[in-house]
Amino acid sequence: MTEIVFWHWWVAGLLLLALEAFFPGAVFLWMGVAAMATGLVSWAVPGLGWQWELALFSALAIASFFAYKRFRPAAKPTDQPHLNRRGAAYIGRRLTLDTTIVNGVSRIRIDDTQWRITGPDLPAGTAVVVKAIDGATLVVEPA
Structure with a gap:
C-alpha cells in the first residue's frame, strides 16, 4: 500500500x-x-499514520461544518418577499372579470400574464378579489 503524504490531502482539498x-x-x-x-498537520507531524490522518480529517470536517451552521450570518430580509412567487403578490388585489366564470373556472389577464382563476360563477365585468393561490391558479371571490 502506498503511503498517504501531506500533498495528497492538499490535492483532495x-x-x-x-x-x-x-x-x-x-x-x-x-x-x-x-x-x-489535515495536510498541514500531516506535513508538520511526519509519520502520523493514515488512520490518525483519516480520524483527524473526519473530526475536522464534521466540526467545521457544524461551526459554519452555528456561526453563519442570518439571512437578510428582502424588500421583495414575493420575488419568484408572482401569484402570491396578487393576493388581496381587486380585479374586474374580463370573461364569465363558468362551472367555477375562467381566465383573467393581469398585467402581462393570463391567469387561470377559480371561484363562484360570476358574469363578466364583476369586481373580484384574489383570496388565495392554488399552484398556478388564483382563487377569487366577489369584491
Whole structure:
C-alpha cells in the first residue's frame, strides 16, 4: 500500500473546493478546508499514520461544518418577499372579470400574464378579489 503524504490531502482539498463550485451548499467547502488542514498537520507531524490522518480529517470536517451552521450570518430580509412567487403578490388585489366564470373556472389577464382563476360563477365585468393561490391558479371571490 502506498503511503498517504501531506500533498495528497492538499490535492483532495482542492478537488473538494472545486466540487463546491459546481455543487454549492457549503458541504464540500468545509470538507475541503478540513482536508487542507489535515495536510498541514500531516506535513508538520511526519509519520502520523493514515488512520490518525483519516480520524483527524473526519473530526475536522464534521466540526467545521457544524461551526459554519452555528456561526453563519442570518439571512437578510428582502424588500421583495414575493420575488419568484408572482401569484402570491396578487393576493388581496381587486380585479374586474374580463370573461364569465363558468362551472367555477375562467381566465383573467393581469398585467402581462393570463391567469387561470377559480371561484363562484360570476358574469363578466364583476369586481373580484384574489383570496388565495392554488399552484398556478388564483382563487377569487366577489369584491
